[in-house]
Every structure is written in structure tokens, then in C-alpha cells.
Amino acid sequence: MADAVKRRIVLDLDRCIGCRACGAACHVGHHGQTNLVPGRIAGVAILPIHCRHCEHPACAAACPRGALYQDESGVVRRSDLLCIGCRSCSLACPFGVIPDEFVRHVSPKCDLCVERVLAGDVPRCVATCTARALSFVELKTAAGEPEYVGGRIQSRAILRRA
Amino acid sequence: MGCSLLLRPGGDAAFFGADGAPALDYDAAGAVNGGSLCAKGNMVLELLIHPQRLEAPAVRRADECRPVAWDAALDLLRERLLALVRDHGPESIGIVVGPHLTVEEARLAARLARTLCTGNLDACLAEDRALLSGPEAAGALPAAVRSPREIAEMTALLLVGDLFTVAPCMAKCVLDARYERRQNLLSVLDATRTRTAWFGRPWLRCRPGREAAALALLLLLALERSPEAGSRWRAVLLDSLGRASTQDLADLAALEVAAVEPVASALLGEKRSGVIVSPAFAGRERDVLVSGLAALLAEATGSHLLLMPSGPNARGVHEALAAEGFPAPGGLTTAEMFEAAATGELKGLLVLGSDPFAALASALPRVAALNLRLLAVTAPLPGETTLAADVVLPAAAWAEKDGSVQNAFGEDVELVPALPPPGAARSEAWILDALLARLGTGPGPAAAGISWPAPRVPADLWFEELRAWLRRLRRAPVVPEAGSHLLLPRLLAPHAADGWLTRRFSWPRHEFPHLQLWVSPAHARDLGVAEGARVTVRSRDGSARMLLHVEPRVTEGVVQASSSHPEVRGLLRWRIDPVLRDLDLSPVRVNVEVAGGSDG
Incomplete structure (x- = not known):
């Protein structure tokens, strides 16, 4: 239980390809209701927002x-x-x-797929991520190392070409 | 593709409306997908327990399909097949198999064709066919990529087409190659700004439909740098290029030679380099030339080649039929079968695990259906073809049958059935076995043992096509044609979510409820309408109603719509490719008119 609460879903913007498999996995796992918001960045990319x-x-x-x-x-x-x-x-x-x-x-x-997390697994969207852009990480890691989510953003092709 | 997934008992019966439904889980040990599943993969469970699943054989009597027992359906099928052989000869029967069959089922279909003594057996693989046939047609012998790990370790990669839409689960190894090792080159050749093109450094943005010219340019640059490369076909290739200089080819492809040179140098210079071709490049013109040139480029530069078909077992079915010798010499391909049916030469058609009416979506299948005396279909769900069929046989879906498929890397993967098929549905293997048992040795005693040599496309035919195509382009680079905008087909986000099978799934229906036409903001301003407006798109060959979607990524003079939707495919131009004798798509110019009304 303690492990579950300390971890959060983090998106690596440099890796997301916008395939929306996370949304489909969420839909299948939540009675046909997608709890993920497809967010648009600079009008050119669709990325999941958790x-x-x-x-x-x-x-x-x-x-x-x-x-x-x-x-x-x-x-x-x-x-x-x-x-x-x-x-x-x-x-x-x-x-x-x-x-x-x-x-x-x-x-x-989003309920963080708690039933899976409590069983020692990762949320469905993280498990299905085709580009390994979503990760389920310790909260302190994400907060303590901000470069994890922002380190390569300058190289993100979509933002440069928007 | 051969992606693996786990189905565990104890799923959510309340959501899927079926007791004992399994739950989907992710197989982290999957050799191809490494545990991740695309949107389509996540929907697989819904296919298995779909409320519209066909559960009993049905036979059409007086414009109505009525359920019958298996024995009655198979006896009727046998009688009508034998009657056609007796009245019109065995060549009046054709068999079309789809990418949803296992390798064993494709081989049983070949046995059925031999028993009936017909050479008309072919696969309906749409774009995958040209993709898979290209290297052989060009006579190229490149090394093959054998695993995702190999891709992750490559230091120079050329992606042709929108790989991340066709095979999203390949993204993780491609991006590993891009990010984990510095100074890597990930180049993408695509005419439109797809989700793969975003990651391209450089992104070779060629003119739509000129991917083959861009690859010819890369190949020419590689041959200039490496005098000993491609000695087997070098002379004939240079001859086919018709003394075109690199600048000529760059002009045709609308690329700068200086932008392409580093890619050719990297493919040649790097020890671990690869070329990956997917069938989703925007131009959709001369697919067989594109995959053939990519294979020659891979061979010349010592790169590894990966062809990524979109059909689940397209590679397995394609190779199983080729090994069995089909389509036989003198036999008809899928496109030719529909042509022959339209003219009345072909009287009976047996369609296994495919929906050619939706996949081809030209007027040809519908004309053919009017003239056919027998149309029998096996399918797990009702589709465009089953609506016109005389005999509909319910088929088992992927997780309900055993057998083997060939994954994207050419490895055989064994299927493990997770649950029994619903109702009286049976696998195609069972259906073909039962039909073969009823036919016995077939109409001719010598028929059962017939074996044809494996079909081969003569390489000179491919080079001749390349020469003719380039000559035509150089003579008239811009084809004058009516219509204000060029329609470029594109794959929809959730991995072909509007394909003939996947259109029935709840998530694509919820997320993409309408057929959308992507236009640029300037185009929407010209039309005087906003997002959600209803528009009619007209091409020379048809028209379709869609909802407008304003998309900044779309360039001026271009509109885009989903390539796998039958209505969009009906707008495109179809021709029979002389190399493969199969249907080839071409981009068309269209006019967009405001139809009035809005969905908000």
C-alpha cells in the first residue's frame, strides 16, 4: 500500500508518439470510460495528460x-x-x-488502476505504452529530479516545428 | 505482427456482457511488442465477445440469410462448387484468403484449390502485398532485421512511411536507438508530417507520391560512394534510371541533394544501420517500387531491412501461398478475380478471413457480386462482404484457434487458444478440413497431386516499371487534373481503428465517431466554415460526406482522410499494377464543398 501511494505516472514528452494506446487501455480497464485526457500541445501533438x-x-x-x-x-x-x-x-x-x-x-x-498497483503491477496505461514514454515512478524521484521530465524537451521535434 | 498478449480468466462480465469473459493483460515477455499493446491490441478482447459475433452458418434464400446447421451449409457449398466445376470448369472458381488466417489455414486453402483444380487462389492483403513483394520483384537480397533489440542498437536508421502508426510498439526500440546512443541518425522519409516524421532528423519531406524517386536518389548517392555495391543489379538499375542525375531525381522528389547526402553516407558508413518500410506512406503510389528500391538500398549500403506489414499474419499468408505455388501460372490474382467476376468469367468465389469489399472499396467487388453465382465467406463478424454472400460461415477469432503465424521479424509464433469460439463458430482450418473431406479427391483424379512452381515476378518487369514510371514523371512532372486539393490518405491515430474489423470496437467509435477530413486552417477560412462542419468531398471516382477537422499540420493544397475507411478508399484511384497484377492506389485531386449543417 505504501509503495502504491508514493508512485505517480510520469510522461516523457520526448518519447510519446501520440498513438493513444494508453487511452484505449484505460477504456478497456474502466468499463468503457476513458479517464485519460488527450491534451494537445502547440496544436500539433496529442499527448496523454494524467x-x-x-x-x-x-x-x-x-x-x-x-x-x-x-x-x-x-x-x-x-x-x-x-x-x-x-x-x-x-x-x-x-x-x-x-x-x-x-x-x-x-x-x-483516473484511479491509478489501484487494484493492479496494489497487486504489484503498474497502471494499464503504463503497461501498454508503446514508446515507453509513460513510467510509474517514485514521487520523490520525479520531484527531486525535474530534469527527468524536462531534460530533453529542447530537442522535441514537434515543439520546434510547431 | 505477432504481438503477444495474455488473456486471464475472471474478466469483467458486467462491461462485456458475457459470463466468464477473460481479462486482458500485458505479456512483458512478448518477443515483438515487449508487453505493450497498441489501441487495436487493447481492443482484441472486445472482438472475442462482441455482441455481433457470427455464431451459426447461414445460407441466403430469397434475399435473406437464414441460419442452418454446419452439415447443411457444407453440403450445399460442396454441391454448388461441384456444379460450377461441372458447368463452367474449375477455373470459374476463385479463392481469396486474408491476413487473418494462420499459416496452416493458408496451406489448407491451397489444398482446396488443388482439389478443385483451380489456380485462382490469392491473398487479399491490400497494401501489404506490394510491400512484401517489392524486394523479390527487384531481385534484392538484403540482410533482414531479426529482433527489436537489433533496431535498438542501430546507429543509423531510415524509416520509410509512418511506422509509428502501423506498428506503434516498434516505437520503443526506434526511440531507444535515437536517444540512448548519442550521435545517432534517425531519418524519416515521408511526404506528410506524421507522428513518425516528428522524430526524423532529418525528415526527408518529399513530394507526395514521389517516395520512389527519393529512394532512387538515395540509392544513386550510395552507388556513387561505393563503386562495388550492388554489382548484381547495378548496370540494369542505372539503365532503368535512364541516365537520371542525382539532381534530376532530387527535383522529382522535391528534395535537396545536400539534405539527402548525409543519410546515404550514414547508411553506408555506420556498422549497424537499418531501413524500415511500412505501408503507410502518404503518396500511395507505386508501393512495389518503393519497397523494391528500399530493399536495393539496404543491400547496397549493407543495412538491415525490415518490412512492417499492417495485416496480422500478412507475411505468413503471403509466404505460405508462394511456397504452395499460388496464384498458379495462368491463375488470377485477387484484383483479376474481381475483374473476371465482373465480366462473368468467374462464377464462384470463396473468401476466407478477409473482407475484400471493404479492403478494396472500389466499385469492382460490388459489380462482381451481381454476377457471381456463388459467394461464400468465412468471418468472425458481419462485414461488407458477408452482406452480399450466399453462404456465411462463422469463423473463430485469433484467441480461439490454434496454429501458427509469422511475426513481423519472420519468426513462427504459435497461437494458444484462450477460450472456445462462440456458438457454432469454427476455425477456418476446421471448415476447410470438413469441406475437403466432403469433396474427397475432387472433381479430377489427378487434381489432388498437382503442384505448381512458386510464382516469381520476373525482375526485369520491375525494372521496366521503374523505367516507365520515371520516364513518365520526367516528361510530365505535374499531372494536370481537375480538383482543387490533393487527397492524401492517412492512417488514423489508434492504429487503423477504422479498419473493417476494428470499426466495430467501442473505443474507436467513442473517440472517432465521424469520418473526418483534415484541412489546413487557411483552407477552412477559404471555405468559410469551422471545425465540425459537414463537407462533401468529390473525386473523379466518387464522393463522400465527412466532418471537417482543422489541423495545423496539414499543408496548403492538401486534404487528408483516413486511408482504411471504405468511403475514403472509394475516392482514390485504383489501377492494376503491371508487376504484381494487383490493385494499386494513387492519390487523387478532390473538390471540397460545404454540405451545410454542423455537429457542433
């Missing part, structure tokens, strides 16, 4: 039904039963990782 599972989640504070909550392991989760799809969490999220949902009236929310 929930950060904030220490003080603004989405949970904004939820009028208490459907979003931080469990004892620190993962911010959503209750399917309580969520009414009001999109308050979408507006409150500072990273824009909770997309609007108009069909099922249940806001898509």
Missing part, C-alpha cells in the same frame, strides 16, 4: 456530493454511485485532467 492525485485535491473540495475523495493511500478516487456528472470537478481541477462528460453523467477520473 491526474496528479494532488495532496490537497481541488476537485474533491469542489464536489457537491462528496463523490470525490482521497482514500487512505492518498489516491484521489471517485464514487460511481455518488457522482452526478455536474462537472464541478472539471472546473476546479488546476491541471484540466477531468474532461467534461455529457453522456453517462459520471465524470471520468
Whole structure:
């Protein structure tokens, strides 16, 4: 349990090819609901944007039904039963990782594939990543070594050619 | 491709609506994919328990397909095949196999053709066929890439086409080669800014449809630098190029010689270099010339060659049929079979594991269907071809049958069935076995033992085609044609999510609900419409309605739409390639008109 909460999904921008296999894996693993936001960068690339599972989640504070909550392991989760799809969490999220949902009236929310993580595995999107761009790393590593996600960004072809 | 995946019992029955459905997991030991799966791979589970799965044989009576028992369906098929042989001769029957068959099933199809005494057996592999046939047609003998690890260790790579869309799981080894070893060269030859082209350093952005000219330029530069390279075919190649200089070829491809030279030098100079060709290059013209020239380039520079077909077992089926000697001398290819059916020469067609109506999407199959007296299809899901079929036989899907396939690196991979096929569905091996048992020794006693020599495309035919193509380009570099924009087909993001099979999956339907036409922002401004507007695209050969998508990556004068969607394929120009005698696509010019209405 302790290991699970300390790890987060990190995207290496230099490696992502935008194949969206992560979105498909998320869709298959979450009852047909994709919890990943396909973000557009500079209008030319589609990259997945993941929930950060904030220490003080603004989405949970904004939820009028208490459907979003931080469990004892620190993962911010959503209750399917309580969520009414009001999109308050979408507006409150500072990273824009909770997309609007108009069909099922249940806001898509990354749950870090906790059942897999607790079994010692990695989230589905990380397992399926075709370019090894997504990794599931210790939080302190990601925070302590910012160059991990930004070291090669200057060489990113899409940003130079945008 | 031969990507491996794990299916474990105890999946989510509530989502898939089936009890005992397995759960998908990622096989980290997979030799090709190393555990990762593309969007299509992630959808495999949905194919197995799709609510539309065909579960019982059906026979058409009075414009309606009615379910029948296997014995009745196979007896009827036998009777009608024998009646056609009796009335019109064995050459009135054709057999088309698709990339969804195993190697063993392709060999059984060859046995059926021999039993019926027909030489008309061919694979419907669409673009993969030209890709796989190119090296042999050109007589090239390059070394082959044998594993993803080899790619990761290469210090100079040339990617032809959009490899990351055709085979996303190859991205990790290509990017390892790019990033983990400094000073590596990852060059991409593609006319459009695809997700592979973003990573190209340099990105050789040739003129759409002129990939063959760009490769000829690379080859010429390599031959100039290495006088002893390609001694077997050097003279005939130079003759075919018609004394074209490097500058001539650079002009045809719209490339700078100075930009291409470092790539040729690196491929020649580096000890570990590779050329990878995927069938998704934007121009879609003379695929067989592109793959043949890439193979010659690999041989001349001592690079390793990898051809990456998009069909699951395209390589296995292609090679199994060639080994069995099909299409036989005098036999018809897939395209010729449909032509013969349209003119009434071919009366019966047996389609195994393919949907040629959707894959070819020209008017030809539909005309052919009207004239056919028998159209029998095996398929796991209903498709365009099953709608027109007289006999529909439900087939098992990948994880439901055993046998072997050839993966992208030419290795045999054994399939392990994870669950039984639904209802009365059976594997093609079972179906062909049962049909062969009913046919006995076939209509002619000598028929069963017939063996034809392996079909070979004469190399001089390929060189002759190269010469004729270059001569035509140099004479009239710009083909005057009506239409305001050039339509370039492109593969959709989730790895051919709108292919004939994968269009039925829930994720592509959710993420890509409409057929989109990609236009540049300036083009959208000219049309006076915004994102989501309905437009009609007209080419000389057809029209299609699509939703507009404004995309900054699209260049002026070009529009793009998904290459695997039947409606888009219906817009493209089809011709029978003289080398392969198979259908070849060409880009066309189209007019875009606003159709009114908006989806918001």
C-alpha cells in the first residue's frame, strides 16, 4: 500500500508518439470510460495528460456530493454511485485532467488502476505504452529530479516545428 | 505482427456482457511488442465477445440469410462448387484468403484449390502485398532485421512511411536507438508530417507520391560512394534510371541533394544501420517500387531491412501461398478475380478471413457480386462482404484457434487458444478440413497431386516499371487534373481503428465517431466554415460526406482522410499494377464543398 501511494505516472514528452494506446487501455480497464485526457500541445501533438492525485485535491473540495475523495493511500478516487456528472470537478481541477462528460453523467477520473498497483503491477496505461514514454515512478524521484521530465524537451521535434 | 498478449480468466462480465469473459493483460515477455499493446491490441478482447459475433452458418434464400446447421451449409457449398466445376470448369472458381488466417489455414486453402483444380487462389492483403513483394520483384537480397533489440542498437536508421502508426510498439526500440546512443541518425522519409516524421532528423519531406524517386536518389548517392555495391543489379538499375542525375531525381522528389547526402553516407558508413518500410506512406503510389528500391538500398549500403506489414499474419499468408505455388501460372490474382467476376468469367468465389469489399472499396467487388453465382465467406463478424454472400460461415477469432503465424521479424509464433469460439463458430482450418473431406479427391483424379512452381515476378518487369514510371514523371512532372486539393490518405491515430474489423470496437467509435477530413486552417477560412462542419468531398471516382477537422499540420493544397475507411478508399484511384497484377492506389485531386449543417 505504501509503495502504491508514493508512485505517480510520469510522461516523457520526448518519447510519446501520440498513438493513444494508453487511452484505449484505460477504456478497456474502466468499463468503457476513458479517464485519460488527450491534451494537445502547440496544436500539433496529442499527448496523454494524467491526474496528479494532488495532496490537497481541488476537485474533491469542489464536489457537491462528496463523490470525490482521497482514500487512505492518498489516491484521489471517485464514487460511481455518488457522482452526478455536474462537472464541478472539471472546473476546479488546476491541471484540466477531468474532461467534461455529457453522456453517462459520471465524470471520468483516473484511479491509478489501484487494484493492479496494489497487486504489484503498474497502471494499464503504463503497461501498454508503446514508446515507453509513460513510467510509474517514485514521487520523490520525479520531484527531486525535474530534469527527468524536462531534460530533453529542447530537442522535441514537434515543439520546434510547431 | 505477432504481438503477444495474455488473456486471464475472471474478466469483467458486467462491461462485456458475457459470463466468464477473460481479462486482458500485458505479456512483458512478448518477443515483438515487449508487453505493450497498441489501441487495436487493447481492443482484441472486445472482438472475442462482441455482441455481433457470427455464431451459426447461414445460407441466403430469397434475399435473406437464414441460419442452418454446419452439415447443411457444407453440403450445399460442396454441391454448388461441384456444379460450377461441372458447368463452367474449375477455373470459374476463385479463392481469396486474408491476413487473418494462420499459416496452416493458408496451406489448407491451397489444398482446396488443388482439389478443385483451380489456380485462382490469392491473398487479399491490400497494401501489404506490394510491400512484401517489392524486394523479390527487384531481385534484392538484403540482410533482414531479426529482433527489436537489433533496431535498438542501430546507429543509423531510415524509416520509410509512418511506422509509428502501423506498428506503434516498434516505437520503443526506434526511440531507444535515437536517444540512448548519442550521435545517432534517425531519418524519416515521408511526404506528410506524421507522428513518425516528428522524430526524423532529418525528415526527408518529399513530394507526395514521389517516395520512389527519393529512394532512387538515395540509392544513386550510395552507388556513387561505393563503386562495388550492388554489382548484381547495378548496370540494369542505372539503365532503368535512364541516365537520371542525382539532381534530376532530387527535383522529382522535391528534395535537396545536400539534405539527402548525409543519410546515404550514414547508411553506408555506420556498422549497424537499418531501413524500415511500412505501408503507410502518404503518396500511395507505386508501393512495389518503393519497397523494391528500399530493399536495393539496404543491400547496397549493407543495412538491415525490415518490412512492417499492417495485416496480422500478412507475411505468413503471403509466404505460405508462394511456397504452395499460388496464384498458379495462368491463375488470377485477387484484383483479376474481381475483374473476371465482373465480366462473368468467374462464377464462384470463396473468401476466407478477409473482407475484400471493404479492403478494396472500389466499385469492382460490388459489380462482381451481381454476377457471381456463388459467394461464400468465412468471418468472425458481419462485414461488407458477408452482406452480399450466399453462404456465411462463422469463423473463430485469433484467441480461439490454434496454429501458427509469422511475426513481423519472420519468426513462427504459435497461437494458444484462450477460450472456445462462440456458438457454432469454427476455425477456418476446421471448415476447410470438413469441406475437403466432403469433396474427397475432387472433381479430377489427378487434381489432388498437382503442384505448381512458386510464382516469381520476373525482375526485369520491375525494372521496366521503374523505367516507365520515371520516364513518365520526367516528361510530365505535374499531372494536370481537375480538383482543387490533393487527397492524401492517412492512417488514423489508434492504429487503423477504422479498419473493417476494428470499426466495430467501442473505443474507436467513442473517440472517432465521424469520418473526418483534415484541412489546413487557411483552407477552412477559404471555405468559410469551422471545425465540425459537414463537407462533401468529390473525386473523379466518387464522393463522400465527412466532418471537417482543422489541423495545423496539414499543408496548403492538401486534404487528408483516413486511408482504411471504405468511403475514403472509394475516392482514390485504383489501377492494376503491371508487376504484381494487383490493385494499386494513387492519390487523387478532390473538390471540397460545404454540405451545410454542423455537429457542433
